[in-house]
Amino acid sequence: MTRNVIKSPDAPEAIGPYSQAVRHGNTVWLSGQIPLDPETMTVVSGGIDEQAHRVFRNLHAVCEAAGGALDGILKLNIYMTNLGDFARVNKVMAEYFSEPFPARATVGVAALPLGVEVEMEAVLGL
Numbered sequence: 001m002t003r004n005v006i007k008s009p010d011a012p013e014a015i016g017p018y019s020q021a022v023r024h025g026n027t028v029w030l031s032g033q034i035p036l037d038p039e040t041m042t043v044v045s046g047g048i049d050e051q052a053h054r055v056f057r058n059l060h061a062v063c064e065a066a067g068g069a070l071d072g073i074l075k076l077n078i079y080m081t082n083l084g085d086f087a088r089v090n091k092v093m094a095e096y097f098s099e100p101f102p103a104r105a106t107v108g109v110a111a112l113p114l115g116v117e118v119e120m121e122a123v124l125g126l
Contacts, residue, residue: 026125056093
């Protein structure tokens with residue numbers, strides 16, 4: 001089976017040697033999204049709430065480019081520099097997902113690209 005690269009102009013360009021997402025069969029692996037504004041390629045201003053919203057909007061754009069939607073995400077991995085913001089990210093996530101929720105892992109990390117507070121990657125089923 002072939003791999004198909006997924007690219008959305010409504011999500012930030014990859015800032016390294018990777019694709020926004022890759023589809024293989026009915027599964028799409030979405031690369032990590034950070035809170036970059038796709039038009040300016042700069043980190044959104046504000047704290048964790050604004051950053052989480054931007055990340056979900058970026059993931060949404062890539063899901064749509066793949067022919068899916070956020071509610072098709074099977075697995076979501078969240079990386080945060082401050083796990084004290086866990087409840088705030090959960091609250092933002094609840095604005096984008098309803099039951100049945102995707103499987104998820106949340107991992108505390110020392111640092112993320114460009115000094116952002118949150119990054120998310122996902123597996124989408126079509």
